[in-house]
Structure formats: C-alpha cells, structure tokens
Amino acid sequence: MRGLKVSSADWHAELKSAVRDPAQLLTALDLPDSLLPAARAAAKAFPLFAPGGYIGRMTPGRLDDPLLRQVLPLGEELDEVPGFAADAVGDAAATKSAGLIQKYQSRALLITTGACAVHCRYCFRRHFPYSTAPKSVDDWEPALDLIRADDSLDEVLLSGGDPLTLVDTTLAELAERLAAIPHLKRLRIHTRLPIIIPARVTSELLAWLCGTRLTPLVVIHANHAQEIDDNVANSLARLVDAGVPLLNQSVLLRGVNDSTTALVDLSRRLTDLRVMPYYLHQLDRVAGAAHFEVPISRGLQLIAEMRTQLPGYAVPRYVQEIAGEAHKRVLA
Ligand code: SF4
Structure with missing residues (x-):
C-alpha cells in the first residue's frame, strides 16, 4: 500500500485520515491513472471516502477487488437508468x-x-x-x-x-x-x-x-x-x-x-x-x-x-x- 497509513488504534485519527482523493486511492493500489477522470466525475456527485485500514484489505492491482468495487467511484454512476431514483425506499414519505x-x-x-x-x-x-x-x-x-x-x-x-x-x-x-x-x-x-x-x-x-x-x-x-x-x-x-x-x-x-x-x-x-x-x-x-x-x-x-x-x-x-x-x- 503506497503512502497509506493502514491501521490505527485511534478510530478518530483513522476517520480523519481517510482517503478522499481518487488519485490517492489509485496510487495506493497500483491502478492506472486512466481511471481518474471518471472517478473524479462520479466523486463530485457522491464523494469518495475510504479509511486506510479498509483499503489495506484490498489487493493491489486488482480492479475487480470486491472491497475496491464498493468504494471506487465509476463513470456508470452518472448514467440515468429508468427505475432508479433518488429516494429508492420511500424515506421522505415515512x-x-x-x-x-x-x-x-x-x-x-x-x-x-x-x-x-x-x-x-x-x-x-x-x-x-x-x-x-x-x-x-x-x-x-x-x-x-x-x-x-x-x-x-x-x-x-x-x-x-x-x-x-x-x-x-x-x-x-x-x-x-x-x-x-x-x-x-x-x-x-x-x-x-x-x-x-x-x-x-x-x-x-x-x-x-x-x-x-x-x-x-x-x-x-x-x-x-x-x-x-x-x-x-x-x-x-x-x-x-x-x-x-x-x-x-x-x-x-x-x-x-x-x-x-x-x-x-x-x-x-x-x-x-x-x-x-x-x-x-x-x-x-x-x-x-x-x-x-x-x-x-x-x-x-x-x-x-x-x-x-x-x-x-x-x-x-x-x-x-x-x-x-x-x-x-x-x-x-
Ligand atoms: S451503506 Fe450508506 S449508510 Fe451504510 S455505511 Fe455505506 S454509505 Fe454509510
């Protein structure tokens, strides 16, 4: 894991130092910069946020890592898909x-x-x-x-x-x-x-x-x-x-x-x-x-x-x- 603090006994410190910049995430995991424009665009709508200890459980170089998939912003997030809405479960009405x-x-x-x-x-x-x-x-x-x-x-x-x-x-x-x-x-x-x-x-x-x-x-x-x-x-x-x-x-x-x-x-x-x-x-x-x-x-x-x-x-x-x-x- 390049340049990342991967564990801490202090949960506040770990929250504070969480990765917010897609470039930092890609560098830490040896992933190509070509992913960056889409990641930055998707992160504008919903920011990236991932603590170092969680990133430390990912396998570098694997875009299909099941933990990375949960946190890496992707261009697909910006697609408008019929049936997918802002309030999917009726929180506002309840x-x-x-x-x-x-x-x-x-x-x-x-x-x-x-x-x-x-x-x-x-x-x-x-x-x-x-x-x-x-x-x-x-x-x-x-x-x-x-x-x-x-x-x-x-x-x-x-x-x-x-x-x-x-x-x-x-x-x-x-x-x-x-x-x-x-x-x-x-x-x-x-x-x-x-x-x-x-x-x-x-x-x-x-x-x-x-x-x-x-x-x-x-x-x-x-x-x-x-x-x-x-x-x-x-x-x-x-x-x-x-x-x-x-x-x-x-x-x-x-x-x-x-x-x-x-x-x-x-x-x-x-x-x-x-x-x-x-x-x-x-x-x-x-x-x-x-x-x-x-x-x-x-x-x-x-x-x-x-x-x-x-x-x-x-x-x-x-x-x-x-x-x-x-x-x-x-x-x-
Ligand atoms: S599912 Fe949503 S509410 Fe739950 S931890 Fe993830 S971002 Fe937060």
Missing part, C-alpha cells in the same frame, strides 16, 4: 419529524448523523437530505417527543449515516434519554463501523451500549469475507463477549458477492465469529447504483445453492424493501 423515520409497526428509526466511515457507492441513502437531520442531542428532542408520545413503539434504531461516527459521550446521552422512555425495550444500532474501522469498538462504546435498561442489538454490514480480517474479528468478539447480539446484513452486489462461493464464505466467517447472517438485501434502486444490480432470479438461485452448503441458521433471509409496504418482502 419521515415523521426531522431525523425520525417510521416505516413499520412498533419500531422507529433515528437518523443520528449524515456521516459514515466509508462511502459505499451503492448506498440507498446516497442522496438523502442529511442537512435536515438533527445536529446535536438537543436537536433530537422533537423526535424524542414523538417517540415518548407513542407507546406502540418498543424499539428504536439508531441509523444514519452511521451512528458510531458520533462520539461516545453524545451516544451515551442519547441512549440515556431513550432508556428513560418507559415503553421502549430495545435499542438497535445499524453500523458498518466495526467492519470499516474495528478500533471503533471501544470500552466507552460497550459501556453505554450495555449500560442502560434497554436490550442492545447491533446490526453490522459486511458484504464479503475479505472485509473481516483479524482486527475486525477481535472487535466483533468484544461486542459478543459483552453480551450484545450481533446480526449482519449484506447487499447483493454485482461484481462483489454475486457468487455462491462469496456468499457461503461470508456466512461461514460470520457464524464462526458468532454473528448471525440476517438479511441479504436485493439492491435498492437508487440513482447511481444500477451497475450493481443482480436480477432477483439470480439471487434466488444463489440462496438455493447456499442452502445446499450451509446449515439453515447460516442462510440469510433474501429480502427486498418496497416503499410503502408493511414489512420487507421476503424473497427467499
């Missing part, structure tokens, strides 16, 4: 107040921040109007008031962006305010940080996550076994050892994990680490991500092949989110 989304009965989702530890090129929220989301704990109060007033809710999800890009003092304060709402039972965190910057799993994080009366759950997001090196494995073990149930969601992505081998290897790696494969998502049809789409017929075939190789608990549910539906559609 927004109850700034930063509060409710699509399903009994749980609601807080957009805690617009920041992420990595910019996934296929992200369903790549066009989300994060500038309208709350910026501080006090800004969350209108959303918290709605949660307080609705005793049909028993679970709150912290999402984003990635909630774990916020500092632990802020998250601890938010967790306390949620725990003070009597009808809430569970606090669920959706995060890719333990995969991207495993040093994010700090003692302070475990303290607030496990330190309220709410039952914690963490849903991580890994798409390929190559993302899970020893540092990631150790951080996942810290969460499980602290008593936090860990689930994984993946997105089915062309050129990343659309093979039986890739999906089986990922499920085996996860289950060995005590992480339950939860969802395999059909790609949300967000503008700029059409080149990642895998036909549902192929996804069904892949799940059928996984069933022949894995125990039932290691096969994720293959789901699709359709805006306005009462739950995710289970495809297999």
